[in-house]
Every structure is written in structure tokens, then in C-alpha cells.
Amino acid sequence: MRKRKSLIKLGIGISSVMIVLFFLGPYYWQIISSFKPDNELFRMPPTYFPKQFTSQWYRLIFIKRHFLRNIFNSAVIAGFTTLICLICGSLTAYAVSRLRFRFKYLILGLILAFNLLPGVSIVGPLFLLLRKIGLIDTHSGLVIPYISFSLPLTVWLLTSYFNQLPSELEDAARMDGCTPFQAYLRIILPCALPGFFAVLIIVFISAWNELFFALIYTNSQAARTVTVATILLQGSYEIPWGPISAASIAMSLPIVLIVILAQKGIVEGLTRGAVK
Amino acid sequence: MAVVFLYPTIATVWYSFNRMNLVMPWMKGFVGLCNYVDVFTDPRFWNSLRITLYFVGLCVIGSLMLGSGMALFINQSFKGRIIIRIAILVPWALAMCVVSLMWKWMYNDQFGVINAILMQLGLIKDPIGWLQTGTLAIHTAIFIDIWRNTPFVSLLLLAGLQVLPTDLYEAAKVDGANAWRRFISITLPLWKPVILVTILFRTIGAFNWSFDLIYPFTRGGPGNATEVMPLYVYTLYFRNLTYGVASTVAIVMAVIVGIFAVFYVKSIGIKGYV
Numbered sequence: 001m002r003k004r005k006s007l008i009k010l011g012i013g014i015s016s017v018m019i020v021l022f023f024l025g026p027y028y029w030q031i032i033s034s035f036k037p038d039n040e041l042f043r044m045p046p047t048y049f050p051k052q053f054t055s056q057w058y059r060l061i062f063i064k065r066h067f068l069r070n071i072f073n074s075a076v077i078a079g080f081t082t083l084i085c086l087i088c089g090s091l092t093a094y095a096v097s098r099l100r101f102r103f104k105y106l107i108l109g110l111i112l113a114f115n116l117l118p119g120v121s122i123v124g125p126l127f128l129l130l131r132k133i134g135l136i137d138t139h140s141g142l143v144i145p146y147i148s149f150s151l152p153l154t155v156w157l158l159t160s161y162f163n164q165l166p167s168e169l170e171d172a173a174r175m176d177g178c179t180p181f182q183a184y185l186r187i188i189l190p191c192a193l194p195g196f197f198a199v200l201i202i203v204f205i206s207a208w209n210e211l212f213f214a215l216i217y218t219n220s221q222a223a224r225t226v227t228v229a230t231i232l233l234q235g236s237y238e239i240p241w242g243p244i245s246a247a248s249i250a251m252s253l254p255i256v257l258i259v260i261l262a263q264k265g266i267v268e269g270l271t272r273g274a275v276k
Numbered sequence: 277m278a279v280v281f282l283y284p285t286i287a288t289v290w291y292s293f294n295r296m297n298l299v300m301p302w303m304k305g306f307v308g309l310c311n312y313v314d315v316f317t318d319p320r321f322w323n324s325l326r327i328t329l330y331f332v333g334l335c336v337i338g339s340l341m342l343g344s345g346m347a348l349f350i351n352q353s354f355k356g357r358i359i360i361r362i363a364i365l366v367p368w369a370l371a372m373c374v375v376s377l378m379w380k381w382m383y384n385d386q387f388g389v390i391n392a393i394l395m396q397l398g399l400i401k402d403p404i405g406w407l408q409t410g411t412l413a414i415h416t417a418i419f420i421d422i423w424r425n426t427p428f429v430s431l432l433l434l435a436g437l438q439v440l441p442t443d444l445y446e447a448a449k450v451d452g453a454n455a456w457r458r459f460i461s462i463t464l465p466l467w468k469p470v471i472l473v474t475i476l477f478r479t480i481g482a483f484n485w486s487f488d489l490i491y492p493f494t495r496g497g498p499g500n501a502t503e504v505m506p507l508y509v510y511t512l513y514f515r516n517l518t519y520g521v522a523s524t525v526a527i528v529m530a531v532i533v534g535i536f537a538v539f540y541v542k543s544i545g546i547k548g549y550v
């Protein structure tokens with residue numbers, strides 16, 4: 001019996017190690033690749049830990065290619081998207097959760113359906129429209145589509161989150177003389193902070209990581225987001241793997257670190273929203 | 277009440293404004309169903325459709341099998357949960373295009389680490405050109421998608437596992453059912469709804485967002501071997517500038533996804549949800 005138990009433990013240990021290696025290994029590889037100089041990068045067999053560390057690739061993308069500008073763009077766009085989604089979405093979710101009105105389920109169904117629409121279905125005509133208004137190559141030009149992608153998800157997640165908060169809280173507040181809005185601000189918001197937090201991260205990350213619309217709706221280097229800038233480092237004939245690794249890490253590491261720090265909240269938010 | 281009601285109305289108007297499906301299957305003049313005829317008789321369209329379905333199919337099956345195994349595994353309590361959770365969240369946190377480039381480098385035929393390891397282990401003699409043939413390219417792309425999305429799938433499935441009532445298991449143990457029997461008769465049936473929802477969710481996701489993977493990876497090549505539908509639509513819109521045809525294909529895609537979406541919404545059971 002004891003032998004069986006220790007065998008199982010061994011099995012669990014090995015499986016855990018394999019899982020960690022499988023999912024974190026490639027990222028580790030990318031990180032060290034971004035610090036390897038030319039001669040070490042393009043050597044076979046490759047070194048599994050850099051013999052020489054160089055920052056030349058990072059210097060290249062930040063100084064010559066103004067990657068910081070791209071980071072700034074991504075940050076602004078993702079930030080505004082998240083902000084507006086949270087504000088509008090939470091109010092919507094609150095209304096949907098607390099009120100009973102006739103088309104409630106229809107609206108919810110529509111919200112869900114919008115979430116599932118392929119981006120390609122709207123990208124063409126939306127492009128023409130934005131171009132007419134003059135919003136191509138601007139921050140707002142991307143914020144608008146991103147909001148329309150993230151808002152349904154925000155409403156969905158927050159609605160199911162609010163549903164789990166008992167309405168007695170607001171009733172008590174109402175009896176004490178609060179208006180509904182005040183009840184919302186003072187009672188619900190503080191309780192719902194974990195949910196808000198999870199949604200905030202999810203929306204921010206999906207806006208930050210988005211490629212398709214960002215690629216199509218920006219033209220100039222100055223307006224590009226990090227995703228576009230990174231993939232456009234690929235040339236027609238050769239692919240500069242050094243700078244690409246550096247750019248990939250530069251754009252992804254902040255997000256990865258945030259996710260690691262907030263992992264508990266994210267898992268809760270995700271699983272709660274998608275599966276009951 | 278009024279204030280809280282007004283905001284969601286504005287929000288609804290806001291995103292119905294953006295969801296303007298101004299898709300015009302007609303271009304500069306009404307040509308009726310002419311575009312549809314063109315599209316359905318175009319072999320490149322059928323190629324793209326076939327590739328997309330194949331891609332989506334394998335991706336979903338792959339990540340489902342791997343994900344369910346992982347979910348079952350993680351469901352057992354043990355130490356080291358945090359590192360596993362981190363390992364699982366990292367692929368999700370990375371942008372698809374970053375993942376795409378990351379693996380592209382690893383699959384590089386001359387300097388990639390995958391070929392290096394295979395050769396060092398003595399499994400192959402010459403480096404494999406992973407992106408040089410159509411078959412290899414599409415399967416490599418499928419593998420990358422599975423790598424990236426399995427963690428999320430396993431999280432969804434895990435959530436489904438964790439709400440299963442434990443007393444059923446104890447009753448079964450008392451009745452003398454062994455582990456396998458318990459799995460088949462208790463876990464699987466109760467897990468099915470979650471599995472179904474996950475499958476549909478992942479299918480729709482794979483359809484919609486394969487662009488971010490394929491475009492930096494192969495741009496649809498070699499030839500048209502990896503030209504999934506979003507990429508095809510993109511090419512039609514922004515390379516060929518044929519908005520009419522592009523919109524037609526986009527609509528077809530939306531309809532296909534829509535069919536899956538209907539199943540998805542039904543299987544979630546909105547009323548029970550809210």
C-alpha cells in the first residue's frame with residue numbers, strides 16, 4: 001500500500017514537471033533568445049543557457065525602432081478600452097442583474113451572440129467608415145472596435161457576478177435613504193471589486209494582445225501597437241530573430257508578470273464567467 | 277432607476293452601432309447573388325473552407341483531449357498548485373502573435389531548437405523543413421494553437437469538475453464501484469454539459485481568431501496550404517480590394533460560426549444561467 005502511494009506521488013511529480021516544462025519551456029526559450037548575441041543565436045546545436053548576455057536587440061528596437069512609442073500606443077488604447085468597458089459595462093450589468101424588464105433574455109442572448117461574431121464580418125465596412133471619419137491610424141480608431149468586442153463579455157461576466165451578490169444589501173441601503181445610484185456606488189462596488197479586477201485584466205489583455213484590427217487600422221509606425229510592430233519586424237527576405245525575440249519579450253513580459261501576480265483572481269473570474 | 281436604465285441603453289446603442297453589419301454583397305451596383313455564385317465556384321474558397329474546418333477540428337479535439345486530461349489531473353489536490361497554475365496561465369497571457377513567432381523560431385529549420393533536440397536525440401538525421409511543405413505547416417500551426425489554448429480549455433473543464441457533488445462518489449464507493457467505474461458513470465455524464473460548452477466555445481474561437489496565428493506564421497503559405505478563412509477574407513479585402521467578394525466570404529463565415537453559436541447559446545441555457 002505504501003509502495004503504491006509513493007508510486008502515485010512519483011507519477012504526479014513527473015506529470016507536474018512535464019506540464020510546467022511544456023508550457024513554460026518555450027517562453028523560457030524566447031527569453032534567453034532575446035539576450036543571445038548573433039553568433040550564439042545562429043549556432044547549431046544551440047546553447048540552452050546564454051554564454052554571453054547582450055542587450056543589443058533591446059537597444060535596437062527601443063532606440064532605432066521607437067518601440068516605446070508602440071508600447072505607449074498599446075497602453076493608451078488598452079487602457080481606454082478597459083476604462084470605458086468597465087464603466088458602461090458595469091452599469092449595464094447592474095441594470096440587467098437587478099431589474100426585470102421585458103426583453104431581458106433577448107438582450108442577454110444578443111450580447112452573447114455579438115461576442116461570437118467573427119471579427120472579419122465587420123472589419124471591411126468598419127474600415128471604410130472609420131476612414132471616412134478620419135479615425136484610421138488613431139487611438140480612437142482602435143478603441144471603438146475593441147470596446148464593441150469587450151463590452152459584451154464585460155456585461156456577461158459582471159452580470160453573473162452581480163447575480164451572486166444578494167440584493168438585501170441594497171434594500172438595506174435603500175431603507176437608510178440611498179438613491180439606487182448611491183447604493184450602487186457605496187455598497188455594490190466595493191463588494192464587487194474582485195469581479196471588477198478579473199474583468200479589468202481580461203479586457204486589458206485582450207486589447208493589448210490584439211493583432212487583426214490593429215494591423216488593418218493603422219498605417220504609420222507612430223500609430224502602431226506593439227503586436228503590429230512586433231510582427232512587422234519580419235522582413236520579406238530575412239527574419240531578424242534577435243529583435244523579434246526582444247520585441248516579443250518586451251511586449252509580453254509586463255502582461256505575464258501581472259498575470260502571475262494576479263493569478264488567483266483571474267482564474268476565479270474566468271471560470272466563473274464562462275461556466276456556471 | 278432612470279439613471280441606471282439610461283446608461284445601459286446608451287451602451288446598447290453604442291455597440292449596436294459598431295456591429296453595423298454593413299456587409300454589402302454588392303459592390304457599386306446591385307449584382308444580386310452574383311458574388312455568391314462567384315464565391316461558391318471558386319476553388320480557392322473551397323480550399324480555404326476545407327483548411328479552416330480541418331484546422332478547427334483538430335485544434336478543438338486536440339486541446340479537448342489534452343485539456344481534459346490536465347483538468348482531471350489538477351483536480352486532485354497536491355502541492356505545487358501555484359506553479360502549475362502559473363504554467364497554465366502564461367500561454368493565455370501571451371498574445372497569439374507572440375506565440376506564433378515564438379514557435380516559428382523554435383521550428384526554424386536551420387537554427388530552431390526543435391530540430392536541434394531531435395537531431396541530438398538521434399531521431400532525425402537532417403533538419404526538417406517544418407514550414408516548407410503544406411502538410412507540415414498546417415499541422416505545426418495546429419500544434420501551436422493546441423499549445424496555446426489547452427490551458428484555457430483545461431481551466432474551463434476543471435471548473436466543471438469542481439462543482440460535481442462529492443457525495444455521489446462516496447455513495448458509489450460504498451456500493452463497491454472502482455475508480456474507472458466511478459469515472460464512467462458519474463464523472464462523464466455530469467461533465468458532459470461543460471464539455472459541450474467548452475467545445476463550442478473553443479470552436480468559435482478557433483474560427484474567429486486563427487488570423488493572429490497564421491498571418492505572422494506563414495501568411496497562408498506555402499502556396500495556399502494554410503490559408504484559413506479569416507486570412508482569406510483579409511486578403512480579399514485589403515490586398516485585392518475586392519470588397520464585394522470579401523464581404524460575401526465574410527458572410528459565409530459568419531453564418532457558419534452563427535450555426536455553432538446557436539448551438540452554444542442553446543446549450544448554455546440562458547434562463548438557467550441568469
